[in-house]
Amino acid sequence: MNVQSLLHTIDGISTWVGKAAAWLMMALMTVVCVEVFKRYIMNMPTSWIFDFSNMLYGTLFMMCGAYALAQNAHVRGDFLYSSMRPRTQAALDLILYFVFFIPGIAALIYAGYDFAGDSWRINEHSNVTADGPPVYHFKTIIPIAGAMIMLQGIGEIIRCIVCLKTGEWPSRLHDVAEIDVIEEQLAHSEYVDEESRKMAIEGAARIDEMARQRGMGGDVNT
Numbered sequence: 001m002n003v004q005s006l007l008h009t010i011d012g013i014s015t016w017v018g019k020a021a022a023w024l025m026m027a028l029m030t031v032v033c034v035e036v037f038k039r040y041i042m043n044m045p046t047s048w049i050f051d052f053s054n055m056l057y058g059t060l061f062m063m064c065g066a067y068a069l070a071q072n073a074h075v076r077g078d079f080l081y082s083s084m085r086p087r088t089q090a091a092l093d094l095i096l097y098f099v100f101f102i103p104g105i106a107a108l109i110y111a112g113y114d115f116a117g118d119s120w121r122i123n124e125h126s127n128v129t130a131d132g133p134p135v136y137h138f139k140t141i142i143p144i145a146g147a148m149i150m151l152q153g154i155g156e157i158i159r160c161i162v163c164l165k166t167g168e169w170p171s172r173l174h175d176v177a178e179i180d181v182i183e184e185q186l187a188h189s190e191y192v193d194e195e196s197r198k199m200a201i202e203g204a205a206r207i208d209e210m211a212r213q214r215g216m217g218g219d220v221n222t
Contacts, residue, residue, distance in 0.1 A: 010155035011070045011173040018067020024060040048133045051126040055138040062145035066152040090163035105150045112142030
């Protein structure tokens with residue numbers, strides 16, 4: 001297995017885990033809708049629903065961290081970074097990964113393992129309500145999510161090293177992208193014919209206009 005295959009394998013693992021965890025959004029939406037119906041229509045609220053929805057959202061948030069890193073989607077103050085040469089970007093990233101990322105994620109895994117172990121030992125339950133649900137399975141997600149992020153972080157470190165050697169960033173597995181990102185790529189791509197480029201840009205403009213009108217309509221109705 002060459003380096004590029006290794007990087008794509010790590011990207012693929014993070015992407016698969018992130019997409020699998022994304023289904024929790026459907027579960028969270030279902031739980032909230034059912035609870036609203038029970039609370040306001042049937043007058044039968046569920047005491048532990050707050051804890052359960054927090055666990056679902058927390059699990060979704062944590063397990064998608066590696067996926068966001070694989071897609072290079074974490075927030076970055078790139079007003080200076082984007083103007084740097086690839087080797088300079090890689091050098092800066094490599095320093096930050098070793099100074100902040102690895103110690104921070106290692107601490108997350110270590111502390112999360114202890115939290116999860118203690119929670120399982122005492123059969124911990126939530127204390128938000130009188131009869132709160134168990135939380136030990138939820139705390140187990142902490143070290144698992146940390147390990148996934150660490151794996152993807154190792155892949156990103158390898159990317160930095162390759163870029164320092166070659167002067168170019170290795171490719172990564174791409175997934176969905178925002179409309180403005182696609183529009184920017186199409187506008188500057190030499191492999192897209194003029195008609196396709198024009199249709200894509202016009203389609204993106206129509207979507208933006210529809211979203212703007214929908215937002216204005218919401219403001220008026222409010």
